[in-house]
Amino acid sequence: MSLVEMGIPVVRGGLPAVDRPDVPDLLDRFGRTARDLRVSITEKCSLRCTYCMPEQGLPPIPRADVLTAAEIVRLVVLAVTELGVREVRFTGGEPLMRRDLEQIVGGCRDRLPTLPLTMTSNAVGLRHRAAGLAAAGLSRVNISLDTIDPAGFAALTRRDRLPDALAGIRAARRAGLTPIKVNAVLMPDTVAGASDLLDWCLGEGCELRFIEEMPLDADRAWTRTSMVTAADLLDVLGTRFALTPVGRPDPASPAEFWRIDDGPATVGVIASVTRSFCADCDRTRLTADGRVRSCLFSDHEVDLRGALRSGASDGELARLWRDAMWQKWAGHGIDAAGFAPPERSMGAIGG
Numbered sequence: 001m002s003l004v005e006m007g008i009p010v011v012r013g014g015l016p017a018v019d020r021p022d023v024p025d026l027l028d029r030f031g032r033t034a035r036d037l038r039v040s041i042t043e044k045c046s047l048r049c050t051y052c053m054p055e056q057g058l059p060p061i062p063r064a065d066v067l068t069a070a071e072i073v074r075l076v077v078l079a080v081t082e083l084g085v086r087e088v089r090f091t092g093g094e095p096l097m098r099r100d101l102e103q104i105v106g107g108c109r110d111r112l113p114t115l116p117l118t119m120t121s122n123a124v125g126l127r128h129r130a131a132g133l134a135a136a137g138l139s140r141v142n143i144s145l146d147t148i149d150p151a152g153f154a155a156l157t158r159r160d161r162l163p164d165a166l167a168g169i170r171a172a173r174r175a176g177l178t179p180i181k182v183n184a185v186l187m188p189d190t191v192a193g194a195s196d197l198l199d200w201c202l203g204e205g206c207e208l209r210f211i212e213e214m215p216l217d218a219d220r221a222w223t224r225t226s227m228v229t230a231a232d233l234l235d236v237l238g239t240r241f242a243l244t245p246v247g248r249p250d251p252a253s254p255a256e257f258w259r260i261d262d263g264p265a266t267v268g269v270i271a272s273v274t275r276s277f278c279a280d281c282d283r284t285r286l287t288a289d290g291r292v293r294s295c296l297f298s299d300h301e302v303d304l305r306g307a308l309r310s311g312a313s314d315g316e317l318a319r320l321w322r323d324a325m326w327q328k329w330a331g332h333g334i335d336a337a338g339f340a341p342p343e344r345s346m347g348a349i350g351g
């Protein structure tokens, strides 16, 4: 098995950053500024969604290579205070797989009292931790839920855990981790149940967003011709709901919205492939092993963990981070000739 198949990253060199303007923010060569930091805190997960993970899970990152809670807090504080980041999201893998998640959230909250601090999670196990996470300072959660059909859920995630996920969503609502956004990746086997999922989310007071599948699955099964598009979804939903387009409220937000029947409820679609939002991208990422990644699809990564553990100052870490973002690509290029997916899959990058 090659390194690529195992999901192990190969760090490649990038362009020199000599022409980068000397400003604090995270700029790139295409005029974008990153304000949204997504921190992957683990590669481990309680589910095995076919569009993301291999059946056996990702190869474990050696424990010593994973950023500690204190290191994550230091880098988050640096990003916000020195680099212009305005929102931080914990992701993975599954963030709930870390027992010290409350410590990570609390550490960030102590230092950054007004920062929007969010998490993207599959909600399995959230039932027991939602109140503690809210108390630690988490602002809200986005939950991945692709179907409310138990058999469909078990087939797609390779785990029979739908009741746990639904209990987690309800616990999050009780704990005030709201508004809760539900993310559903569009897949051929579940799209027929899209209206049932929308009904369920409307009843539970969750904001549903459907997402086009991107070629970031560890199994490399994605094809452009077999993926379910936003247009396919709207055909399915249109048989039960009257949908009126209301556009994209925030240009940096990936979701476009449709009003349902007479409103006020809406449904969102994140058409990452057929209506890419890369031109307005405001994301920067930190992987669980401490590398800055400027784009989901670019394998160029800059190792902050090594620098941090060698005693680098905040100023030196900030410079490395800015240099990394200066290398950011224009976009994912999925429809370009010669496109190749990145070496790490979504769960190993941090979605």
Ligand SMILES: Nc1nc2c(ncn2[C@@H]2O[C@H](COP(=O)(O)OP(=O)(O)OP(=O)(O)O)[C@@H](O)[C@H]2O)c(=O)[nH]1
Pocket: 089, 120, 142, 181, 183, 211, 253, 254, 270, 272, 283, 296, 351
């Ligand atoms: N193309 C692209 N898609 C992304 C990126 N990050 C996340 N996504 C997709 O967007 C979906 C929603 O992401 P979330 O983690 O819920 O975050 P968000 O939509 O940015 O967050 P909100 O601020 O709550 O709207 C994910 O499930 C991914 O499929 C990215 O950098 N690029």
Ligand SMILES: C[S@@+](CC[C@H](N)C(=O)[O-])C[C@H]1O[C@@H](n2cnc3c(N)ncnc32)[C@H](O)[C@@H]1O
Pocket: 045, 051, 052, 091, 092, 093, 094, 095, 120, 121, 122, 142, 143, 144, 183, 184, 185, 211, 212, 213, 214, 215, 216, 217, 346, 347, 350, 351
């Ligand atoms: C990688 S997961 C990590 C956080 C958490 N485990 C979860 O599922 O919410 C983050 C997001 O990436 C999305 N995702 C994973 N693989 C994807 C793919 N191939 N295309 C589009 N979105 C994907 C998931 O649906 C989820 O919303």
Ligand code: SF4
Pocket: 045, 046, 047, 048, 049, 052, 053, 092, 093, 094, 121, 122, 144, 346, 347
């Ligand atoms: S999408 Fe999230 S829950 Fe599903 S396998 Fe990937 S990391 Fe796990």
Ligand code: SF4
Pocket: 277, 278, 279, 281, 282, 283, 294, 295, 296, 297, 329, 330, 331, 332
């Ligand atoms: S694919 Fe890259 S450039 Fe496009 S939105 Fe995602 S991270 Fe940003």
